[in-house]
Amino acid sequence: MKPVTLKEIAETLNISVTTVSKALKDYPDVSKKTRKLVRETAAQLNYRPNSFAVNLRTKESKTIGLIIPEVVHHFFSTVIKGIIAQAEKKGYFVIILQSNESYELEKKQIDLLMSKHVDGILISLANETSDFKHITDVMDQDKPIVMFDKIAKIVNCSKVIIDDRKAAYMATQHLIDTGCKRIAHFRGPLLPQNSIDRFLGYKKALLDNDLPYDSSLVYICDCSDKSFEEGKNNAAQLLKDHSDVDGIFINTDMVAIGAITEFNKRGIKIPEDISIVGFSNWFMSSAITPTLSTIDQPGYQMGKMAFKQLYKELKALKQQKEVHPKIIELETSLVKRDSTKTLI
Amino acid sequence: MKPVTLKEIAETLNISVTTVSKALKDYPDVSKKTRKLVRETAAQLNYRPNSFAVNLRTKESKTIGLIIPEVVHHFFSTVIKGIIAQAEKKGYFVIILQSNESYELEKKQIDLLMSKHVDGILISLANETSDFKHITDVMDQDKPIVMFDKIAKIVNCSKVIIDDRKAAYMATQHLIDTGCKRIAHFRGPLLPQNSIDRFLGYKKALLDNDLPYDSSLVYICDCSDKSFEEGKNNAAQLLKDHSDVDGIFINTDMVAIGAITEFNKRGIKIPEDISIVGFSNWFMSSAITPTLSTIDQPGYQMGKMAFKQLYKELKALKQQKEVHPKIIELETSLVKRDSTKTLI
DNA sequence: CGCGAAATCGAAAACGTTTTCGATTTGTTA
DNA sequence: TAACAAATCGAAAACGTTTTCGATTTCGCG
Structure with missing residues (x-):
């Protein structure tokens, strides 16, 4: 009933928790034999790492926040889909919050995400938003943030936009x-x-x-x-x-x-x-x-690119590398249909 | 730069971490005077509880998972909106995953959510799904799950549906x-x-x-x-x-x-x-x-009700109470417009 | 067999919080 | 003032993992 822990694996194998942990992460300083042994019993006991403990230790949640003005909106839906799909590929979860186009709510949502310690934030600004301190505050705490679609030119973060x-x-x-x-x-x-x-x-x-x-x-x-x-x-x-x-x-x-x-x-x-x-x-x-x-x-593409850029910055940050904000501009095209026609 | 911890508050006040923690949670066994003092310095230092540590201690993430067949879908959008809105009221976050109407993907997503230790799951089943072991597995681990819209009659969990x-x-x-x-x-x-x-x-x-x-x-x-x-x-x-x-x-x-x-x-x-x-x-x-x-x-209503029911079950579970699955049926109505008319 | 190097392992601290339980102080009453 | 109750505090364990660093074992080779 209780979830299996490293400790239990260690006990059934009569080895230390340390070795079990290392074995599961393929550390070079544990013999191939025990590595295999540990893997097998872990699988057998259906071991799942406790993400809470991992989070605490690594200070990562593998979760990003997404703030969107309005969920019930076809364009934003496609963006969301692009983000989720890409995030999943990289093992990230996405927490979605709505700003309802309200500046106050947007501030509150950012606050919530920060207190939840998401690893990064994707945001499309609310119509009301004209002050950006809440955004720069995030950046000041070395938390990567990427804007898409509805952006602020004045804020020096990465953006995914169209022209x-x-x-x-x-x-x-x-x-x-x-x-x-x-x-x-x-x-x-x-x-x-x-x-x-x-x-x-x-x-x-x-x-x-x-x-x-x-x-x-x-x-x-x-x-x-x-x-x-x-x-x-x-x-x-x-x-x-x-x-x-x-x-x-x-x-x-x-x-x-x-x-x-x-x-x-x-x-x-x-x-x-x-x-x-x-x-x-x-x-x-x-x-x-x-x-x-x-x-x-291109909504889906925009979501995809926004996450990709965020991911790059997350990785760079982890390696203590400098991150340079990047502006990604996606192509648009004119689709001619019946509502416009050259009349003779 | 570093986030403030309980320990730092304790040190600046020359009291113990224990007391600080208790003061912030209004425990009765800390005097009103120190309680106020702690609150003030906490506010002053801009203290934010480390959610990772809280999660680990309390075994709660205040996060629920939502599995939906397709995000880009007007009806589901409104459901999502209802869920997010209601969850926010109760201080819960929502992680959204897509099944793309695929049974295999649905299983995988449930697995991901379980390993992420979400407190509960909301799901609308994929079209492909005809086996429900992955669902009952969740229930067996005492994790509440509520189905909505696309449900399985055979599974004994709470559901929000229309007739x-x-x-x-x-x-x-x-x-x-x-x-x-x-x-x-x-x-x-x-x-x-x-x-x-x-x-x-x-x-x-x-x-x-x-x-x-x-x-x-x-x-x-x-x-x-x-x-x-x-x-x-x-x-x-x-x-x-x-x-x-x-x-x-x-x-x-x-x-x-x-x-x-x-x-x-x-x-x-x-x-x-x-x-x-x-x-x-x-x-x-x-x-x-x-x-x-x-x-x-009523999509929005359906989302709202689904979360409400999940929340009830989360609370009941916390208090070790028995939970009885509930079927919530929402009203529908016929909207007569021009595509149907009694012809003379 | 002996020595150093390489391979393999484990103890322990750390992450930041919550909570139990015992210790100390304060207040109350006979 | 003694004795006890109530109020107030803190030490320490616990949650489960990761990682450092030192200890031990094994191995190769002269």
Whole structure:
């Protein structure tokens, strides 16, 4: 009933605990004979090292923390999956906590993870977060932290990102290329770096093509769990405000699908009346009618890379090596579908 | 730089480690004066108990394991969210592992969690799983385990479920009530209890209404990440096989949406030609055209309840009390939308 | 056989906490 | 003031592992 310990193996074999421990870890200073003997009885008694004791001794938990703004979110789900898969390969566990896009909660969650002594932290920042002391505090304690997707440029840690500005530029340029002259933008919240960058990419594309930038064509949405509704509302509002708009670049696919739904309901033809490009390549974007042109954002890959970088830093730290923060930029691509078309 | 320990607090105060420890836990045998003193210096030195040592001493990790077939899944996301939220309230962490619907992987993940000494396990079984020794092994080691959604009736542990049979009956009855005479079923895989139950509910509703059960009207789909495609394929196949079908009860919303997409493409009118009812009330079901009638399945609630039950058992076990497995059944409801209508 | 080197082993400390139980001090009452 | 109860404290063991360092044994070789 009681779990088997090194001591019990030692007793049944009439050798010391030390030797048993060393035998199981293939230390060179224990003879092959006893090594084999120990292995066998350990297997026979179904020995499992007590991870609590190992943790205490080695000061490692083989566990990392993951803080995410929102678990119920398709893109983040794929990131989580990438992280978990990669962590498992390296024998790490992942503890997931949510920030609910709240700065206070984010701080609390970091605190919890630190008191739990996770070996490292992966984080995508909350929309609210504009102060980063809680992050730098972690770094000051020599605990590696890697940001992904929603990052802070000012913090000097490793990051896994896409070039949001470039991607948004690509999306907007595509609208222009297919003939749009007056292009609106449904942007995300004001603080997060990626919604800023997407906005800037949109703006730059306009200016590079000698199209005037009109701030009244920029609509804000939270991109919360109400995204879909926001898309509908913004679409309705846009129709009221500007009858001349012929294209929209939208911050996320879900908002875009909300907008499409609203346009469909009102008999606005896509892409004949209005062309739309979304962002993230959520699988539903190929299911909606019309199918949605969008930017492909590699979530799984992002999770995978984020863990890989964290793992590198964990190893470096263990060997007392210097770690240099690294910025990993993943490629995005434009996926052309039916919501954008060159009209004759 | 080094984290402060009880010992250091004791030294700065010239008292024993014992007293410090007891003071921090409000033991009655330390005077109020020293208790306050200890608290203050602990706060001042920013003392954090070393969780590794606490774990080792108390044999608790305040961590539970969660095994889920697939993280990238809207329903499971909401369950995860419910679990994490509730766990946090009680000071528990959640380690998430995926089974990818594989029995072998599920076994391995349980093994990992056991070796990590999680305090308890929450699990939704993989489709492949038909042997349950790995589950009963956990129970034999007095580690509480609670199943949710995809459960095994034969295993005597606590479960949080819905009445899939009743819900499916409701869905099918609704199709019949709106005038359908020949109703197909896109069912899930053969092994999981819930897809069996949904099939049985469908069948019973037919028979209770004196409609013949025709096994050729039952189509199987994996409900994997290819769900959407499967919906399209099954829909296309159905049109080839049976031109007289006027209603379908579909195992999940995502498959249903795939089917709707296919029907839309082919000019089949919903609900005029074919009525459709899905399952789970995924938010996209109110976004698709036409909106999808479905069964509301309370994911968040299910996660919350699953953790609550596990927590109860953890507490009972700590107090050496007997634990009685409990089956918690959550209510479902029919959500009527545009994909089903009584036609005049 | 003797000597040094190499191979093999084990005692013990350490990780930081919790908790038992005995020791000491303080307070109370006759 | 003596005697006892109550309050307050601390020594030490325990949780199970890892690792250092010294002790012992074995071996090779002259």
